[in-house]
Amino acid sequence: MLRQLAVRREALFAMLGLATAWQIASLFFPSYLFPPLPAIGAAFAKIFGSWEQVGNALATALRILAGLAGAFLLGVVFAVAMAKSRKANDYLFPILHFNQGIPALSWVVISIIWFKSIEFRIWFIMVVTTVPAFAFQILDAYRSISKDLHEMALSFRPSRYDMFRTVVLPTVVPGILTAFKVNLGNASRVVVVAELVGATGGVGYQLLQMQQLFDLAGALAWTLVLVLFVLGTQQILTLLESRLLRYRAQSERGL
Amino acid sequence: MRAPIIRFENVCKRFSDKEGRELAAYAVKDLSFDVAGGELVAVVGRTGCGKSTMFNLLAGLLEPSSGLVRVYGRDPFRDFDWFRGKIAVVFQSDRLLPWRTALHNVAYGLELNHMEERERLGLARDWLRRLGLEGYEDAYPHALSGGMRQRVSIARAFAVNAQILLCDEPFSSLDELTGAKLRAEFVRLVRENRKTSIFITHSIDEALTLGERILVFQPPAFIVLEVRPEEAATEATRAAMKDAILSAMTSEVRDPAAS
Ligand SMILES: Nc1ncnc2c1ncn2[C@@H]1O[C@H](COP(=O)(O)OP(=O)(O)OP(=O)(O)O)[C@@H](O)[C@H]1O
Ligand SMILES: [Mg+2]
Numbered sequence: 001m002l003r004q005l006a007v008r009r010e011a012l013f014a015m016l017g018l019a020t021a022w023q024i025a026s027l028f029f030p031s032y033l034f035p036p037l038p039a040i041g042a043a044f045a046k047i048f049g050s051w052e053q054v055g056n057a058l059a060t061a062l063r064i065l066a067g068l069a070g071a072f073l074l075g076v077v078f079a080v081a082m083a084k085s086r087k088a089n090d091y092l093f094p095i096l097h098f099n100q101g102i103p104a105l106s107w108v109v110i111s112i113i114w115f116k117s118i119e120f121r122i123w124f125i126m127v128v129t130t131v132p133a134f135a136f137q138i139l140d141a142y143r144s145i146s147k148d149l150h151e152m153a154l155s156f157r158p159s160r161y162d163m164f165r166t167v168v169l170p171t172v173v174p175g176i177l178t179a180f181k182v183n184l185g186n187a188s189r190v191v192v193v194a195e196l197v198g199a200t201g202g203v204g205y206q207l208l209q210m211q212q213l214f215d216l217a218g219a220l221a222w223t224l225v226l227v228l229f230v231l232g233t234q235q236i237l238t239l240l241e242s243r244l245l246r247y248r249a250q251s252e253r254g255l
Numbered sequence: 256m257r258a259p260i261i262r263f264e265n266v267c268k269r270f271s272d273k274e275g276r277e278l279a280a281y282a283v284k285d286l287s288f289d290v291a292g293g294e295l296v297a298v299v300g301r302t303g304c305g306k307s308t309m310f311n312l313l314a315g316l317l318e319p320s321s322g323l324v325r326v327y328g329r330d331p332f333r334d335f336d337w338f339r340g341k342i343a344v345v346f347q348s349d350r351l352l353p354w355r356t357a358l359h360n361v362a363y364g365l366e367l368n369h370m371e372e373r374e375r376l377g378l379a380r381d382w383l384r385r386l387g388l389e390g391y392e393d394a395y396p397h398a399l400s401g402g403m404r405q406r407v408s409i410a411r412a413f414a415v416n417a418q419i420l421l422c423d424e425p426f427s428s429l430d431e432l433t434g435a436k437l438r439a440e441f442v443r444l445v446r447e448n449r450k451t452s453i454f455i456t457h458s459i460d461e462a463l464t465l466g467e468r469i470l471v472f473q474p475p476a477f478i479v480l481e482v483r484p485e486e487a488a489t490e491a492t493r494a495a496m497k498d499a500i501l502s503a504m505t506s507e508v509r510d511p512a513a514s
Binding site for chain 2: 170
């Protein structure tokens, strides 16, 4: 607990240092290059002062979560297929691997040409860019199921459901949580690009507006909204993780 | 002679590699033996001679490459589900679920046999107490010593009250005192409930004390010697028996058919 607080204190100092550096820079450069902190703060406050703007933030958050949910489900399907069948693995692996090399912007172009619905375009981009990592991470988690524990359970002749509930699930949950944490970061970077496919709301759309208005304070405020959403959600996942994994041994000496 | 409950007939087992090709080496070769109902059989043999593999075949976790394994006249691998609640295994390593407390680990087999929660936790608590682990109900495996973990795994196997008990070196990681206590408890349990039991041990003395019959394995798992400790009435015959087991274990008499 104390150690956690200490880490938080250092994080706070680091962020304060960054803010101070920025504020100092704003004294020497014109404000359209380095808007002073109060201006960014005001822009930030303005976002949360209007329902319409909050709606923009929520839209992006929902798009991220919907994309992750879709990618997760599809990732489970791929991972299970790859785990169960060597053939499926041999065919799916190169495709997913190849997919990982495709930039998000290419998917933007493709989805604009392929689909009409803007929300579907965004969802498609989100899913297609995050699904390989999900599939690989879930597959890894699945393969890490201990053969010894599996056999031990088998010796009691469990039903398939009981085996899943008591051995498979507890083993794969940590890996799945990690996959969500990693992909949340990726998804938040992709979503703003995806919102360029013609969205009329959302953080990406607002960023584009700010760029056209040459309003850096506004752009930074919107960026901050997105970053805070990602960090907040990751914090929730971390809390969940430490609750679910409290059975694990802690080394007194760290790694 | 009581009717055999467990029967191995010329059982061979070769493991396969990742591609599914059978390896050349036999883990178990031409193994044949019977175990009668209520019998307590000890198995000794050098490390790597196929004892644990024999257990896995018996528990239906492995399929024999050839030969027959029969328990109650059925195939434990094919008729897998039929054996629910009928065979309990104490594995060589404790194999506790790290995400379950000691209590819930002991209750695990009962849970899979659909015993109602209150009843199974009560029974599990009872078993922990019998194995000297009172007060450790809520401890996770990582917070228990190796011997304590082994005792939890013994409790887990005994709790399901199966007719057949397979124990792979159950007492090897315990101190003399606890070991002696548990051995006595084990024998009492098996005798009182007329359980059929096979236990693997590295200690010839343990085999001589506990076993009604001792099978001595040579790699790849076939029986080179079979003795009945009850026939050794005096210290001298017992010592002779021990010597015979030792030399059977260490001799290089190999199956002439083996390359
Ligand atoms: N999963 C496996 N794949 C390939 N070979 C195996 C496998 N399990 C066991 N073997 C081999 O089978 C042989 C018998 O192993 P087994 O575990 O049955 O020995 P053991 O008699 O129980 O030894 P110990 O007393 O050390 O526990 C060994 O040579 C081992 O290398
Ligand atoms: Mg073994």
